[in-house]
Amino acid sequence: MEKADRKTRLAVVAAMLTREPGKTFSLKIFCDMFSAAKSTMSEDIALLKNMLKTYGQGDIEVTLGAGGGVRYVPAVTAEQRAGVLDDIAEKLSDPTRILPGGYIYTVDIFSNPKYVAPMAEILAGMFIKTNPDFVATVETKGVALALFVARALSKPLVIARRDLRITEGSVVTINYLTGSSRRMMTMSLSKRAVSPGQKALLIDDFIAGGGTVHALFEMMKEFSVTVVGCGAGIVTRVPEKKQIENYKALLMLESVDMTAEKIVIRPF
């Protein structure tokens, strides 16, 4: 490629980094691409970091040394965070979402990239320091959220399944009771999915009693994997005592009143 001017370099690097958040690019890639000196590219990156920060468009992290490079972190400002969560809380407060048994219909929110991507970016920011090897979840409703968290951290996603499928190969299966409704549930994870000694970040869409996440925690133990964090989209106020202790969440479901047709949900 021929030499590019600074505004071209900045724009193209901004697009490349943002397109693959969490992925580390060596400076050399950009130097070769633009026939630019390393010092020039370093200056560009510093400028770009500052520009993105000024306009609340995330952060660029620079790591030095061998294997080092630059990566985009889709950080959100406090204001953006409040905007996203208030908007989603309002949508979820719609009483037509109330289902028989006092459940809430949330599927549309938790499978729409428009809502899931910013929620995932907020969660990813909360756990980026834990440096997990992978993100784990249980199918199905939490998969989109967990996948976007994995994307923001540039890590693979591991999905524990409810049913047994031949395409998973050999699996480890555990049975457990859900925390809220005390039903017996099953989850399975392929033996090929993870390796002993890895670090897992658990992500789920909804924590009520915490039974499912606790079971996923136990599953990780079966694989000699350390759980470095647990995050959820929504957590219920009741029961206060969950089957897991340390978790972070985006929204708290205060109450669902079927008679008054009222849902109270707010940023956590």
Add this chain to the structure above:
Amino acid sequence: MEKADRKTRLAVVAAMLTREPGKTFSLKIFCDMFSAAKSTMSEDIALLKNMLKTYGQGDIEVTLGAGGGVRYVPAVTAEQRAGVLDDIAEKLSDPTRILPGGYIYTVDIFSNPKYVAPMAEILAGMFIKTNPDFVATVETKGVALALFVARALSKPLVIARRDLRITEGSVVTINYLTGSSRRMMTMSLSKRAVSPGQKALLIDDFIAGGGTVHALFEMMKEFSVTVVGCGAGIVTRVPEKKQIENYKALLMLESVDMTAEKIVIRPF
């Protein structure tokens, strides 16, 4: 915000557009953000489009008139496409992936954003002209691919489920036979998920006999939804006659030889 110079505007707009592919931003947002005239921002967008194209970093589409604006399309070049698909085909050719019954373990590929995101961008490019209202898939293995296609097109994802869950509300359920193994399967879709008259793009990870995709097609009919396209990650060469006729795919699985421990898979 105070006035920003051209290189700042270009870099920040590049990051904003790339961060939310498919989303249409009105020019006014940028004019306000940078205290810039509309003509200036139009020039910037034209420049940026050209820069991204030169460096194979996707495209910017401009729509005029009321409701118009600019959006990022994560287009891939023919060379990038070949690179991505050759790499994935090579990974999937690893004979240790062979499972009992001649199945292949693909879960790690289809749940890792590193592989799924570029595959989804290629698929999204194939179907962007069909302008679907949503992307539909069947849980679980294809969810990540479908979700990233939905993200690239800035549309919601709709997931048909294998089991019945109270959190889906009222559902429509259909039973069908898989094309390959002739097993009876069930899928359900929440009545709230879609509206009559909408247009659906069907995405799945794997098409063998085509029974699952065909069933999803039938499900869409139940909801008076038009199917505008059908895309898959992998399609098998055998059986040649699938239960659906029009589909596009990224990779073709030619053969799995359990005795010789050999998998042949190539870009479609």
